[in-house]
Amino acid sequence: MSNLTQTATNSLDFHEPEAWTILSVEDSQQYQDSLSFILRQHRVNGKPIKLLSAFNIASAADILRNTPNIAVILLDIVMEEDDSGIKFIKTIRETIGNHEARIIVLTGQPGMAPRDDLLQSLDIDNYCEKQEMSAPHLRSLITANIRNYQQIHRLNQAKLGLQIIINQTQNLNQLKQLQSFSDTVLDAISQLCQATDGGIVCAQTHLEDASSEIIATSGPLKHSPQTAARIVNEQSIQQLLEKARATGQHQFDGQRTLLYFNDSRMNLKSYFVIIISRVEISETVIALLQVFCENVRSGLVNVALFENLQRLAFKDSDLNIYNRNQLEQELRLALLNDIKHQALLLVQLKSYDELKSVFGYSMVLDSLRAIKVRLESLFGDSSVIARISRGVLAIITKPETIVNLDNICEALNQPYGETTKRRIGLRCMLYPLTHAKERSGDEVLADAELHLEVAKNRNLNAFCFHEKLRSDVKEQMLLSEALKEAIEQESLFLHYQPKFDLLSGTVIGFEALARWTRDDGTVVPPDQFISLAEKAGFIESLDALVFRQLIQFNKKLIQVQSGLQLSFNLSIQDLKQPSFIDELIEYAGASGSAGQNLVVEITESQAMLSFTEIEQALSKLRAHGFRISIDDFGTGYSSLSHLAQIPADVLKIDRMFVNKIKPNNQHYHLVEAIIKLGHQFNLDIVAEGIEHSYQAELLKALGCQYGQGYWFSKPLSERDALALLDHD
Structure with a gap:
């Protein structure tokens, strides 16, 4: 079918047909005769049906090739082969490019081509079984589809008209001479109106009794200046011109159209275009001409059309x-x-x-x-x-x-x-x-x-x-670029802060913390570059790098001492990406860790804001052996119902409470409440930010099991962390 030419119209045609053309593709003579009988008296918008019959796909293709403006195609989906109809639909839409004709699929074997599959996969309008199709139903279906076709055809014609206007105004924008400008105007108008009888562009000074000067002609008038002059002086044309002068508007009078252009910047001249047409110009064409004339008017006052288009764009x-x-x-x-x-x-x-x-x-x-x-x-x-x-x-x-x-x-x-x-x-x-x-x-x-x-x-x-802000923003942008490069080159590294059993003083695990030292030796604080990664959109890449390094450390950790917990942070953005979670689980499994001693830390405030979006990810991680820790607890706004729902194993008391804890003060009682709450939910309790011995003692007395902070140890390099275990 590749040799078929496009039947969707490539030129403007706003004239309504005398009859609606319908193509019936059906291999049954009896059914074709029935269609002809049912539709022979049927009229849509006062116009009859012109039924074309094809008994095979080849003849249908030939009809499509040679017949313009087919409104509706009645297609038996099963023709010479079971999929002939389906292939023909694709040919109509994709190869021929005809998207105007409405396609009604008819079948006597509904099982051969299921209705829902066809309606979803192909550009068709209706799918009907022949045995269920009554004459009234068929006529109403034809009427509805013809009206759909009519609207689509008009819309496409309007789009084509607008495209002609765009193309021609681009041409006009390049023209500075009145003669070539006028020739181009007439060419555009002939395309818009199908004015095969020609057109005339005239100029007229504002002097009293001034005659009209013919600037350009088109069509048959191009080679007949006498005829053009006679038309200009016809009484009907002069009457239209006088009316245009009086009203300042274009005149549309049956088969005669006069477009009038008058502006104080036209050097005391006005211009008018006469269009001769064998048929009355439609309202759609009039609207297109009105649009085009605005561009013509701008050109006639020697203002570049491009500036006019720019005004629209600005x-x-x-x-x-x-x-x-x-x-x-x-x-x-x-x-x-x-x-x-x-x-x-x-x-x-x-x-x-x-x-x-x-x-x-x-x-x-x-x-x-x-x-x-x-x-x-x-x-x-x-x-x-x-x-x-x-x-x-x-x-x-x-x-x-x-x-x-x-x-x-x-x-x-x-x-x-x-x-x-x-x-x-x-x-x-x-x-x-x-x-x-x-x-x-x-x-x-x-x-x-x-x-x-x-x-x-x-x-x-x-x-x-203020100026400092600009330098700050510029510095942030440069830092963002440097961070992206550092992640790509894997030049960030991890330190590990030990976690201790508050009763025994033994190490029970580590928290992995990302560190970044730039090439010039500048140390960038974690809160700064992590926040930057989140805003810049590469936090996922950063966390993936952290996890890969953490897994390598975990292999060494397991060899030194089993049962130690290794925690790491994931952002909410990470948890919202199912593919990232799957890759994380797969990587852990392939490395031999399988999540058995790994703890995912998420902040309370972020978890509560996006709880419904991350709940599935947390449950999946937990199902693969990962433990879940709620970080910075007490700073967010979790309700007890949320705490009961979230699949958590560990509760971390935020350093803000630990830093301000004193015997029987407000923070003491808040921490006490958090610890009791955690125990009620069977959660391990970890206090972070312990910097003094009295803090550790108070927490231990309140029932807190584990802690971390500079009182015990600062974050350590990988070597120092492993050495700590050797001396523990």
């Missing part, structure tokens, strides 16, 4: 203000002028996605419109306002208009709506352009957005840019 249609591209241009101009008297203010709608999800996009737009109106009220019409992303507006204004940023943010954040009185929820970031020396508009905007994100991370509602 406007936010939802809010009718500038968009990001235009703001970058405005920033560029501002930077060329006195930057001391210019400032950029970003206003962010908080929780954009949540608001859109809960209240809908219209409510979000209402919020943004309210912000825009208030910005205009606060800063005046002289300020430039733009929408630079989904939930962020920006304004270029004078710094002196923003005396107090907090007050501005509060004014913008006042409740709005006559009945709802909703607070919008905003974040403001001020960026004085004095900080933007030797920077382009897009660089300034990107810089401002980056610092708006800083404000978001710091949970600030009002935030003013």
Whole structure:
């Protein structure tokens, strides 16, 4: 079927057919005759059915090749071969590329091609069994599919018309001479209207009784200037021209169309285009012409069409203000002028996605419109306002208009709506352009957005840019790149902090802690580079590296002393990735560890925030021998029900409580409650951050079994950790 030509129309054809063409592909003469009888009197939108019959796939293909605008195909799914119909459907859609014709599959053997499978896998509209198909049902099915075809055909034609406009306006943008410009205009119009009888472009000065000058002609008129001149002077054309002058509008009158262009920048000239058509131009074509004429008008005033398209590209249609591209241009101009008297203010709608999800996009737009109106009220019409992303507006204004940023943010954040009185929820970031020396508009905007994100991370509602912040952000970016490289080169390493039995003083295990020393000897604190890895999106790679090194240490640990626990941290991002958990379990098993002495530590606050998302991962790890430890317990907000549900084995008391524990003080009783709670749930209790002997004694007296901290030992290198066991 590869030699078939595409039957979906490649040229504009908005004229309704005199009859709806239906192709019946059916090898039964009797069934074909029945279809013909049922449909011969049937009319859709007042038009009859033209039924074409094919008794095999080859003849059906031939009909498709030579017959345009087939609205509906009635296809027996089982033809010469069991899968002939299925192959033919794929040929129609994929090889021929006809996506307009509606396909109704008919079968007398439903078992040969199951209905659900076909409807899901193929682009068909209906699947019907012949024996269940009554004449009324068939006619209603045909009617519905013809109407679907009609809508799809019109839509495709409109798309094709818009594509013609886009292509031709690109051509017009390159043309500076009136003659070639006019020729291109006529060529485009002939494609849009199928005006085979030709067209004429005329110019006319605004002088009284001035005659019309023919600039260009097309079609048969191209070789008949006398005929063109006669048409221009016809009374009907002159009447249309007078009406166009009076109204300033294009005139559409049956088979005669006059497009009128008048502008004060046209050097005291007006232009009009006459279109001669054998049939009346449809409303869709009129709409397309209206669009195209706007581009033509811009070209006739010698304004590059590209600028016109740019105006479309530089406007936010939802809010009718500038968009990001235009703001970058405005920033560029501002930077060329006195930057001391210019400032950029970003206003962010908080929780954009949540608001859109809960209240809908219209409510979000209402919020943004309210912000825009208030910005205009606060800063005046002289300020430039733009929408630079989904939930962020920006304004270029004078710094002196923003005396107090907090007050501005509060004014913008006042409740709005006559009945709802909703607070919008905003974040403001001020960026004085004095900080933007030797920077382009897009660089300034990107810089401002980056610092708006800083404000978001710091949970600030009002935030003013300062130079140190830029250096801090740049330093973070460089550090992020260095961390990524360090992970790839596996230059991070582990230290191991021993855990002790508080009663016996013996080592019962270690916690693996990642360490990073840069090539220049700089030691980067773990809380800094771990947080950076989470934000930059490579925490999974970091944790995978930690786990590989931990497993190698564990092999040595088992040889020295069995039964020691080795704990390590996993992020919530890790636990949300089933593939990561599977790889971790597989790697542990392949190394001989099989999770038998490994403990996964997760923070309480993160676990509670994402409990439903990570519960399955924790249960899976536990099922493979891993133990689960709730880290930093007491700092989150777990309920007893959560604690009962989470598959945990160990509870770690946060160092904050240990550090402040004194006999019978508030923290003493909190720790006592945590220990009792842990025992009630049969959890091992580990206290972290023990730095003094009295802390160890108090914890031991309260029933805490295990502890770790600098009182016992700092985190040790692998060699020192193994040496500690030799002396234990």
